[in-house]
Amino acid sequence: MNLTIDPWIPVIGADGQQRMVSLHDLFAAAHELRDLSVKPHEKIALLRLLICITQAALDGPEDFDAWETCRDAIQPAVKSYLEQWQASFELFGDGPRFLQVPGLKAAQEVGEGNPATKLDLTLASGNNASLFDNSAGDPRTVEPGRLALTLLAFQCFAPGGRIGVAKWHGFDTPSKGASNHAPCTPSSMLHTFLQGRVLLETIHLNLLNKDEGSDLGPGKWGRPGWELPVSTAGDKAAIANATGSYLGRLVPLSRSIRLDAEGRQMILANGLDYPLAPIFREPAATMVQREDGPAVLGVALGRSIWRQLPAITVKRRSHADSISGPLALRNIDGTQSCTLWIGALATDKAKIEDVVEAAYDVPAGMFRDAGRKLYEEGVALAALWQEGVSKSVKAYAGTMKLEPVPYDRARQHFWTAIEQHVPTLLNLASKPEEAGDLKVSEWGKRVKEAAHEAFKFACPHQTPRQIQAYAIGLQQLFLPKPKDPNAPAKKKAPARKKS
Secondary structure (H helix, E strand, O other): EEEEOOOEEEEOOOOOOOOOOOOHHHHOOOOOOOOEHHHHHHHHHHHHHHHHHHHHHOOOOOHHHHHHOOOOHHHHHHHHHHHHHHHEEEOOOOOOOOOOOEEEEOOOOOOOOOOOOHOOOOOOOOOOOOOOOOOOOOOOOOOOHHHHHHHHHHHHHHEEEEEEOOOEEEEEEHHHHHHHHOOOOOEEEOOEEOOOOHHOOOHHHHHOOHHOOOOOOOOOOOOOOOOOOOOOOHHHHHHHHHHOOOHHOOOOOEEEEEEEOOOOEEEEEEOOOOOOOOOOOHHHHHHHHHHOOOOOOOOOEEEEEHHHHHHHHOOOOOOOOOEEOOHHHOOOOOOOEEEEEEEEEEOOOOEEEEEEEEEEEEEEHHEEEEEHHHHHHHHHHHHHHHHHHHHHHHHHHHHHHHHHHHHHHHHHHHHHHHHHHHHHHHHHHHOHHHOHHHHHHHHHOOOOOOOOHOOEEEEEEEOOHHHHHHHHHHHOOOOOOOOEEEEEEOOOOOOOOOO
């Protein structure tokens, strides 16, 4: 199977129907294809591949001016490029293989190997939760197209942990059975891409120019891994390109993998080690300031992505800025609204917990300090009302002598309800000077309504005793005063001495 000419990528066409396409077909129809039709982590991996191919085919763009005019050149340039490098995109065979290492053999000839289904991070296998899988123990055959997609996503997102050791050209694979996270996984990082109306626009919007891309790490712009393949564990130049350059890291080789001829079994061992920030910054990641310095913004499963938008929409002003959202935001000016697609694979050490995604139509005002500040205040207002809900639920539970207190039930209902009104807050952020007092704005009204709905949902009130407890809890449902960060800390009362 050759990924340039055989269909393996699920896309949504202009007619809204899903179909499978090859790399050649995808780029040929990119001006009319709406989007990729895959799971969030697979979409991130595919976008990185498509961006890498495009940037290599263009050998640029050189600077922002070249970026503005390069869209029409993408399709013919990629067509020629894929024809040139077609042999490197074979999934099987004796020659070069896509994202697989040559000369890889099992450490022992008998009883070694892993099922190829282990490449699918959403199937129940090892430490993986059964995210989308109800047949964890059944033997499964994977179609070659699906196998190619899971291989790509696995190389981008494989979680760290213990792993088998194989022989690579006669030598042990690196790290003696240990492995680090693949480059897209650390801190459950949120990956943000500008979303266009068609796939060609999405690819173009997320291209970095050479000036921007060469600033990310020690390897500068670099070359894709298929142009400078890592042939052995001692190939220092190729490894430096693969792990430290912009193009080299977009399609990583974080694990040493070799599929068998049928695609049912594979040899799996540790691959290359990818340094993280501050040595290298992932272009679609958001960097925030923590107490111990700059850090990657990750997903928190109990915290909706929309609450993170103020950090994600900070545009990088210069190469010296370590704190900002995705670097592709520099491709849009301060007068443009845009759609941001955000996704992540959430992990707890080596355990995969979930995949998440969201898309938001973000007004131009969010890319200015005043708009972000108002949005942050809107999120803070919602957090205060959620605090009020918790107090009222606690009062209800105390009267009813309930254990445990249904905090989570109320909290989840509150945030789910208010998320439907995020466009209202974004609309206010587009014109912060006209927003007025947030507490009495349309956003403030919606948040208050969500608080009352959450309390009502979490606290039954049918029986006389429930009605009494409900009334007591309702008396606590008001907007708490925000905490003063400059207020002195309360001193603890001295403990009484035992007589």
